[in-house]
Amino acid sequence: MSENRLIIGDLVAGVPVVQxxxxxxxxxxxxxxxxxxxxxxxxxxxxxxxxxxxxxxxxPIECNLKAIKTEIEKAxxxxxxxxxxxxxMVATKRYEDYVRAAASxxxxxxxxxxxxxxxxxxxxxxSNVKIAPIVSSRKALDVLTKYWLKKYNKLPDMVVIEGPxxxxxxxxxxEELDEFTVESYDAEIVNIIExxxxxxxxxxxxxxxxxxxxxxxxxxxxxYKALGADGVQMATRFVTTVECDASDAYKQTYIxxxxxxxxxIKSPVGMPGRAIHNAFVDRVASGERFMKGCRQCxxxxxxxxxxxxxxxxxxxxxxxxxxEGLLFCGTNAYRANKIETVADIMEEFA
Numbered sequence: 001m002s003e004n005r006l007i008i009g010d011l012v013a014g015v016p017v018v019q020x021x022x023x024x025x026x027x028x029x030x031x032x033x034x035x036x037x038x039x040x041x042x043x044x045x046x047x048x049x050x051x052x053x054x055x056x057x058x059x060p061i062e063c064n065l066k067a068i069k070t071e072i073e074k075a076x077x078x079x080x081x082x083x084x085x086x087x088x089m090v091a092t093k094r095y096e097d098y099v100r101a102a103a104s105x106x107x108x109x110x111x112x113x114x115x116x117x118x119x120x121x122x123x124x125x126x127s128n129v130k131i132a133p134i135v136s137s138r139k140a141l142d143v144l145t146k147y148w149l150k151k152y153n154k155l156p157d158m159v160v161i162e163g164p165x166x167x168x169x170x171x172x173x174x175e176e177l178d179e180f181t182v183e184s185y186d187a188e189i190v191n192i193i194e195x196x197x198x199x200x201x202x203x204x205x206x207x208x209x210x211x212x213x214x215x216x217x218x219x220x221x222x223x224y225k226a227l228g229a230d231g232v233q234m235a236t237r238f239v240t241t242v243e244c245d246a247s248d249a250y251k252q253t254y255i256x257x258x259x260x261x262x263x264x265i266k267s268p269v270g271m272p273g274r275a276i277h278n279a280f281v282d283r284v285a286s287g288e289r290f291m292k293g294c295r296q297c298x299x300x301x302x303x304x305x306x307x308x309x310x311x312x313x314x315x316x317x318x319x320x321x322x323x324e325g326l327l328f329c330g331t332n333a334y335r336a337n338k339i340e341t342v343a344d345i346m347e348e349f350a
Contacts, residue, residue: 021087
């Protein structure tokens with residue numbers, strides 16, 4: 001494990017920070033390229049990435065596939081040789097097409113969660129793109145890597161461990177979130193890292209591990225490195241930056257939020273999610289149903305029964321209509337009290 005760098009095969013990040021992918025439209029080429037220029041790994045979220053296209057409501061998936069190429073190329077052109085990745089949710093409709101589009105566009109690394117990316121190796125075959133699954137338990141790691149080795153003779157290039165303090169959709173039940181303690185999940189992190197190390201030792205390689213969920217300061221990086229991690233993935237801290245692709249109103253909502261405003265909601269796609277309490281959350285909690293149209297986002301959504309379109313809610317928020325939308329966030333969103341630059345944050349972690 002390098003003290004100050006994150007090494008993923010032939011990719012070397014001078015600062016051991018992966019910027020978490022945030023959709024819809026929160027982490028696009030602007031934020032990702034800024035993080036990459038500063039020595040970290042900048043990550044574009046592919047979740048409904050084509051939402052600005054005039055034809056999005058009629059052909060959302062086609063607009064998304066086109067925007068993946070555009071945003072990756074734009075980010076690479078501004079990254080000054082830095083590392084650009086994408087986050088692609090396994091639950092995405094036509095997931096395979098999204099992965100192929102990103103690999104074809106020359107992205108450096110694909111990070112994939114919201115389900116286990118069982119077929120990810122075959123989707124990037126023939127490319128140089130690195131692949132990094134997101135897992136939340138040792139069991140998930142063992143299931144995935146056993147399958148990858150047996151079917152593809154492939155190991156992850158990096159593993160992301162995402163804990164219960166992350167933002168957005170969470171891979172935990174409500175009961176698990178309520179029972180969470182830092183100590184108990186730290187033990188799980190150590191268990192997962194042990195599993196990754198065993199895989200690496202058996203196969204003569206080092207597989208870097210980064211920990212996500214609740215990462216906000218340099219102290220968090222040091223804490224997880226002491227547990228054996230190579231680096232961290234951090235998203236929420238980057239929202240309140242000059243370079244973040246979200247609207248100023250979106251960023252200001254984070255700055256205005258108190259700790260009590262950070263709540264767990266039931267997402268219409270069937271998973272718990274962490275978000276900032278606002279008028280929209282109250283409308284949903286009251287039982288109001290205002291679903292209209294379908295933007296073909298994730299496989300688990302049933303437009304006939306879902307109370308609202310999560311795509312529309314996330315677009316409203318990122319474009320600044322914050323009381324009409326959903327603002328996903330991590331547990332530490334309330335700690336934001338000013339607009340920072342990406343360079344200043346990365347200097348803290350260097």
